[in-house]
Amino acid sequence: MIVVVGLSHHTAPLPVREAMAFSQEKLPEALEKLRAEAGLDEAVILSTCNRVEIYGRGKNAGIADAVARFLAEYHGRPTSELLPHLYRLEGEDAVRHAFRVAASLDSMVLGEPQILGQGKAAYEAAAAATALGSVLNALRNRSVAAAKRARSETGIGHNAVSISFVAVELAKKIFGELRDRNVLLVGAGKMSELAARHLVRAGARASVLGGRRFERASELAAALGGRAAPFEALREELARAEIVISGTGAPGTVVERADVEAAQVARRHRPLFLIDIAVPRDIDPAAAKVPGVFLYDLDDLKAVADANLRERRKEAAAAEAIVEREIAEFMSWRKSLEVVPLLVELRQRGEEIRRHELEKARARLGSLTPEQEKAIDGLTSSIVNKILHPPTVHLKEIASNGHAPEHVGFIRKLLGL
Amino acid sequence: MSSQAYLLLTLVFYTAGAVHVLVHALTRRRLLGSVALTATLIGFALNTAGLSQRWTEAGRFPAVGLHDGASFLAWAIVLVFLATYVRTRVDALGLVVYPVVFGLMLVAGLTRPSEAVDPVLRSLFLPIHTTLALFGYAALFVACAMGILYLMQERELKSRTPRAFYYLLPSLERCDTLAARIVVVGFGFLTFAIVTGILWNDNARGRYWTGDPKEWSATLAWVIYVALLTARWRSGWGGRRGAYLGIAGFVAVAFAWAWMALVSGVAVASR
Numbered sequence: 101m102i103v104v105v106g107l108s109h110h111t112a113p114l115p116v117r118e119a120m121a122f123s124q125e126k127l128p129e130a131l132e133k134l135r136a137e138a139g140l141d142e143a144v145i146l147s148t149c150n151r152v153e154i155y156g157r158g159k160n161a162g163i164a165d166a167v168a169r170f171l172a173e174y175h176g177r178p179t180s181e182l183l184p185h186l187y188r189l190e191g192e193d194a195v196r197h198a199f200r201v202a203a204s205l206d207s208m209v210l211g212e213p214q215i216l217g218q219g220k221a222a223y224e225a226a227a228a229a230t231a232l233g234s235v236l237n238a239l240r241n242r243s244v245a246a247a248k249r250a251r252s253e254t255g256i257g258h259n260a261v262s263i264s265f266v267a268v269e270l271a272k273k274i275f276g277e278l279r280d281r282n283v284l285l286v287g288a289g290k291m292s293e294l295a296a297r298h299l300v301r302a303g304a305r306a307s308v309l310g311g312r313r314f315e316r317a318s319e320l321a322a323a324l325g326g327r328a329a330p331f332e333a334l335r336e337e338l339a340r341a342e343i344v345i346s347g348t349g350a351p352g353t354v355v356e357r358a359d360v361e362a363a364q365v366a367r368r369h370r371p372l373f374l375i376d377i378a379v380p381r382d383i384d385p386a387a388a389k390v391p392g393v394f395l396y397d398l399d400d401l402k403a404v405a406d407a408n409l410r411e412r413r414k415e416a417a418a419a420e421a422i423v424e425r426e427i428a429e430f431m432s433w434r435k436s437l438e439v440v441p442l443l444v445e446l447r448q449r450g451e452e453i454r455r456h457e458l459e460k461a462r463a464r465l466g467s468l469t470p471e472q473e474k475a476i477d478g479l480t481s482s483i484v485n486k487i488l489h490p491p492t493v494h495l496k497e498i499a500s501n502g503h504a505p506e507h508v509g510f511i512r513k514l515l516g517l
Numbered sequence: 518m519s520s521q522a523y524l525l526l527t528l529v530f531y532t533a534g535a536v537h538v539l540v541h542a543l544t545r546r547r548l549l550g551s552v553a554l555t556a557t558l559i560g561f562a563l564n565t566a567g568l569s570q571r572w573t574e575a576g577r578f579p580a581v582g583l584h585d586g587a588s589f590l591a592w593a594i595v596l597v598f599l600a601t602y603v604r605t606r607v608d609a610l611g612l613v614v615y616p617v618v619f620g621l622m623l624v625a626g627l628t629r630p631s632e633a634v635d636p637v638l639r640s641l642f643l644p645i646h647t648t649l650a651l652f653g654y655a656a657l658f659v660a661c662a663m664g665i666l667y668l669m670q671e672r673e674l675k676s677r678t679p680r681a682f683y684y685l686l687p688s689l690e691r692c693d694t695l696a697a698r699i700v701v702v703g704f705g706f707l708t709f710a711i712v713t714g715i716l717w718n719d720n721a722r723g724r725y726w727t728g729d730p731k732e733w734s735a736t737l738a739w740v741i742y743v744a745l746l747t748a749r750w751r752s753g754w755g756g757r758r759g760a761y762l763g764i765a766g767f768v769a770v771a772f773a774w775a776w777m778a779l780v781s782g783v784a785v786a787s788r
Contacts, residue, residue: 276688
C-alpha cells in the first residue's frame with residue numbers, strides 16, 4: 101500500500117509549514133525513525149518551502165495514521181494540532197498526488213520547474229539512507245517521466261510568471277535577439293539588478309546611471325560587466341539604450357517625457373523599451389505616447405504575468421490528461437504484480453508434477469538412450485507449458501484489469517494451491 | 518480532369534487549411550500544424566495541375582482575366598508563403614495569407630475563364646511579363662502581411678494587455694527584418710515586370726506607354742517602394758512607418774492586379 105501524508109500551501113499557512121520542515125542534514129536519521137515508528141518498508145521525505153510530504157510504502161493497515169503521528173511527534177507538536185492541516189492519501193489517491201506534485205500541477209505557481217528537482221533530490225536522499233525500495237523507486241521513475249512529458253508536450257511551463265522574467269520576455273517580444281542590446285539602469289536597486297542580470301545573461305550590455313550615490317552605480321556596473329555614468333548624462337545614455345530599467349527611490353519622476361522625446365529623435369524613433377519598477381514611478385507616464393516607446397510600470401508587468409498564468413492554466417487540462425494516463429499505466433503495472441506469487445507457485449507446481457511423473461515413467465521404461473531422455477523431457481515440458489500458458493496470460497490480464505483480488509483466492513482453490 | 522474540377526478541389530484544400538488556422542488561432546494551439554501544412558501542399562499541387570490544365574485548354578498562358586488572374590495569383594502567393602515559411606517558420610503569416618488565398622480561389626471558382634483571343638496574347642511576353650508581375654505581387658503581399666503583423670504586435674505591446682496576438686505573433690524585430698527582406702525580392706520582380714511590360718507595349722502597340730490605369734498604378738507602387746527602400750537604407754526607417762509604406766505600396770500593386778483582372782484583361786490594353 102502506497103501512502104502520502106503531508107501538508108502544503110493549499111492546507112497550511114507558512115508558520116505551520118515552517119514548523120514541520122525537515123532539514124537536509126537530519127533527513128537520514130528522520131527517515132530511519134520514520135520507518136521504525138510507522139512500520140514502513142520504504143519512505144521518502146519531501147520538504148520544500150511550500151510543502152512537507154512523506155511518501156511511504158508498507159503492508160500494515162493504518163500506516164497513514166502512524167505517519168501522521170510521526171510527523172507531529174518528530175516536530176514536538178500535538179497530533180490534534182496538526183491533523184486539520186494534513187492530507188492522508190492511500191493507494192491510487194496517493195499515487196495521483198505524487199504524480200501531480202512532480203508535474204508542478206499542485207504548485208503555487210503552476211508549471212514551476214523547481215519542484216521536479218526538489219522531488220528527485222528527496223528520492224535520492226531516501227536511496228542514500230536505504231529507505232528507497234522497488235515500489236517507491238518505480239513511483240519516482242514513472243512520476244518523473246510523466247512530469248517531463250507534461251512539461252514538454254503542453255505549455256504549462258511556458259511564458260514568464262515572475263516580474264523580472266516578464267521584463268525579459270517583453271524585451272524579446274520587441275527586440276527578438278537580446279545579444280548586444282544596450283540596457284540602461286537608472287538607479288541601482290535590487291529589482292532592477294535582477295531583471296538586468298537576466299538580460300545580461302541573454303547577451304545584453306549594461307550601463308548604470310548613478311544617482312546620489314555614484315559608488316553604488318559603479319559597483320553594480322562592474323558586477324554586470326558594464327559601465328557607469330553620472331546622472332547628468334541621462335539624455336545621451338537614453339539615446340544609446342534600447343532597454344531602460346528605472347528603479348530609483350526618488351519621490352517624483354526622474355525621466356521626463358521631454359527626455360524620452362529627445363532620445364527618440366536621436367534614435368530615429370526605433371523601438372525603446374522603458375521598464376519602470378519604481379514606486380512612486382520614475383518615468384513620466386506621458387512618455388508612453390512618444391512614437392516607438394513601450395512603457396511598462398509595475399502594474400503593467402504584473403498584468404502580463406497574470407495573463408501568462410491564465411495561459412498556463414489553459415494548458416493545465418492537457419497536462420492533467422497526460423498525467424492521468426501515466427497514473428493509469430502505473431496502477432495497472434502495480435496490479436499486475438499481485439498475481440506474480442500465484443504465477444510462480446503455478447509454475448513450480450507444474451514443474452513438481454512433471455518431475456514426479458517423469459521419475460515414475462523412467463522406473464517403468466528402464467534405461468533410455470540420451471535422445472530418448474531428451475525427447476521425454478521435452479515432451480513433458482511442452483505439455484506443462486502449453487497447459488499453463490492460457491491461465492498465465494489470462495491471470496495477468498485479469499490482474500491489470502484490477503479484478504485480481506477477487507479471483508486469486510478462487511483460482512488458488514481451483515488449482516489446489 | 519478539367520481545370521474547373523482541379524480548381525474546386527484546390528479550393529477545398531485551401532479552405533481546409535484556412536479553417537484549421539482559424540480554429541487554432543482561437544484555441545491558442547500551434548497555428549501551422551502538420552494538418553494545415555499538408556492541406557496547403559496538396560492544394561498547391563492541385564492548383565499547379567489546374568493551371569497547367571487550363572493552359573492546355575485555353576491554348577495560351579493562363580493569366581488573362583479575373584478567373585485566371587485570381588487562381589494564378591493564389592498559386593504564386595502560396596508558393597512565396599511556403600518558401601518564406603520554410604526559411605523563417607513564422608506561423609503567424611498564415612493568419613493573413615490563408616484568408617486571402619481562400620478569397621482568391623473562391624473568386625476564381627465563381628467566375629468563368631476569359632475567352633480573350635487578342636493576337637497580342639500569343640506573344641512570348643505574356644508568360645514572361647505576367648509571371649514576373651504575379652511573383653512580384655505575391656512577394657509584396659507577403660511583405661505587406663509581415664507589416665500588418667508588425668502593426669498588430671506593436672498595438673498589443675503598446676496596449677500593455679496581452680491578448681491573443683501577443684502569444685501568436687513573432688517579435689517586432691523579426692517582423693520588421695523579414696518585411697524588409699521580402700520587399701527587396703518583391704521590388705526586384707516588380708521592376709522586371711514593369712520593364713517587360715513597357716517592352717511588350719512597344720512590341721505590340723509601337724509605344725512604350727499607353728496611360729492605362731494599370732500602368733499608372735504599377736508605376737506609383739514602384740515609386741512608393743523606392744521611397745521605402747531608400748528611407749530604410751538612408752534614414753534607418755523601419756517599424757511602423759515601414760509597415761505603412763509597405764501597405765500603401767501593396768494597395769497600389771493590388772489595384773494594378775485588379776485592373777488587369779477586371780478591366781483590361783491583359784497587361785496591354787486591347788484597344
